[in-house]
Amino acid sequence: MSLLNIQGLAVSYRTRSGAVRAVDGVDLSIEPGETVALVGESGSGKSTTAHAVIGLLSRTGRIERGSVEFEGRDLATLSERDLRAVRGARIGLIPQDPTVSLNPVTRIGDQVAEVLRLHGLADRRSAAIDAVELLDRAGLPDPAVRARQYPHELSGGMRQRALIAVAIAAKPALVIADEPTSALDVTVQRLILDYLQQLTADLGTAMLLVTHDLGVAADRAQRIAVMSRGRIVETGPTAAILAAPAHAYTRHLLDSVPARTPPPVRTVRPDPLVVVDGLRKDFRSVRAVDDVSFTINRHETLALVGESGSGKTTTARLVLRQLDPDAGTITFDGDDVTRARGRALRALRRRAQLIYQNPYASLDPRFTIAEVIVEPLRAFGVGDRATRLARARDLLDRVRLPASTLGRRPAELSGGQRQRVAVARALALSPELVVCDEPVSALDVSVQAQVLELLTDLQADTGVAYLFISHDLGVVRQVAHRVAVMRYGRIVETGPTGTLFTEPAHPYTRELLAAIPGQPV
Secondary structure, eight states: OOSEEEEEEEEEEEETTEEEEEEEEEEEEEOTTOEEEEEOOTTSSHHHHHHHHTTOOOTTEEEEEEEEEETTEEGGGOOHHHHHHHBTTTEEEEOSOHHHHSOTTSOHHHHHHHHHHHTTSOOHHHHHHHHHHHHHHTTOSSHHHHHTSOGGGSOHHHHHHHHHHHHHTTOOSEEEEESTTTTSOHHHHHHHHHHHHHHHHHHTOEEEEEESOHHHHHHHOSEEEEEETTEEEEEEEHHHHHHSOOSHHHHHHHHHOGGGSOOOOOOOOOOEEEEEEEEEEEETTEEEEEEEEEEEETTOEEEEEOOTTSSHHHHHHHHTTSSOOSEEEEEETTEEOTTOOHHHHHHHHHHEEEEOSOTTTSSOTTSOHHHHHHHHHHHTTOSOHHHHHHHHHHHHHHTTOOGGGGGSOGGGSOHHHHHHHHHHHHHTTOOSEEEEESTTTTSOHHHHHHHHHHHHHHHHHHOOEEEEEESOHHHHHHHOSEEEEEETTEEEEEEEHHHHHHSOOSHHHHHHHHTOTTOOO
C-alpha cells in the first residue's frame, strides 16, 4: 500500500476574472521510504499540489475534486483541526525560503522545540534539549550556540538546515521539500541535500522533492514526475526519464539545463575596458575583498564565481563605485575612477549599469514598465518624452517583449518577463559595461536559458561587456569567455572557460565543479 496516493486532484483559485484551475487531474503516489521528485516550471502546479496535500492552500484556493490518501485517510476531507494533527507529526514541510519561513523574533531552538511540544512529544525542558540534538542532526555546527541565536544571525544555508530540523523533529513518515535549495550555492546545496537524504534514510522517511532543477532531481530521486500546466505529463524511474524522455515538455526541460550545454569556444581580442588592480575592502574586522585583480575586455563576459560570502558582490559594487575601496585601483576605459567624485562618478554611472538578482524586488511596483525603462534616460536628461518612449519600445523589442507590455506593472508579469524588463532598463543608456549579479538564479531552467540566450545575443549586437556574477558554474559555462574563481575575498584561479572546466588548477575550483548537480558519476 502506498504511503501517499493522490488520485484525480484538481485545485482552483478564485480571481477577479473567475476561477483559475492550477492543478487539473493529478495522479501521484509515493511509497514508504521513497523519494519522488515533482519537477516543472513556475506556474506548473508543483507547489499547489504539495500544499494541497497538507491543507495549506491560500484562502482563495480550494480542492475541486480528487482524493489525497495518506496512511489510509483522505486528507482532502479532514477538518482543519484533524489536519493540524497530521502536519509536523506525520508530514513535515521544508519551505523554499528560509528567510521568510522562520520567525525573526524567536530563537532557533525554540522554533524547533515548538514542534515537539505542540504534538506532545516532549515537555518544555526536554524539548529544548531535543532541539539542540535535532539541529546537530541537521548538520548545524555548534548546535547549542545556534539554538540560542535568531534567524538573522545565521547564513542562508544554516537557516535552511534549521528548517530541516523543524521538519524532521517529530520523525514524520513523509517530508515535503518545496524547492529547499533553489536560493543556495551549489556547494551548500549539495551539503543540504546530503544531510536531508541521510536523515530521511536514517528515519525511513519518504520525501516529495518539489523542484524545477532536473539536475537535483537526477541526483536525489528514485522516481520523477514531470508537471506542466497543472498536469503530470510523464512519470517513471529517474534513470529512464532522463535517458529517454517520452514527452516533448520533458525533453524541453532537459535541453534547457545549462550543465548539459558544452562550453563555448569563443575568444575576444584583448581590448581592456575595465582594469582592476590590487583591490581591497574591509568591513570592520572582516576583509571582504583582498588583493583582487582582473581585466574585462570590450565585448567580453568575465564570470566571477564562488560561494556566498566569497566577495563577488562586494567586488562588483567596488567596480561600479557604489563602495569606496580601501586599497587598489579601478581603471575604466583608460581613466582612473578609483576616487571619482561628482561629475566623473556620474559619467561612470551612465557607462556602467547593473542587473540585480531578484526580478521581483528590483522593479518599482508602482511604476508602469514604460516608467521603469525610461527612468535612467530621464535621470540623465536624455531625449524628450516621445523619444524616450520610442527608446523603451525598441528596448522591449530587443528583449523580445511586446510593446503592449509598456502599460503593465511588474506584478502583472512573470519572473522571466520581469528580468527581461530589468535587462532592457540596464541597456537604456547604451552602457559599455553591465554587471549581472546572479541575474538568473531566481528563474526556472527554461526561462533561465532564454535570458542567457538574450544576454549573449545582445552582446553580439551591441558589443557590451559583462561582469557576470554567479555561484552556478553550469550557467557560467554557457555564457562566459573567461572565469575568475573567488574564495574568502581572493581570486584563486582565472582562465578561459573551456580550460577551467576541463583542467581546473585549484582544489576549490574542482570542488565547485564537482558540486554541479545532475552530472554523471
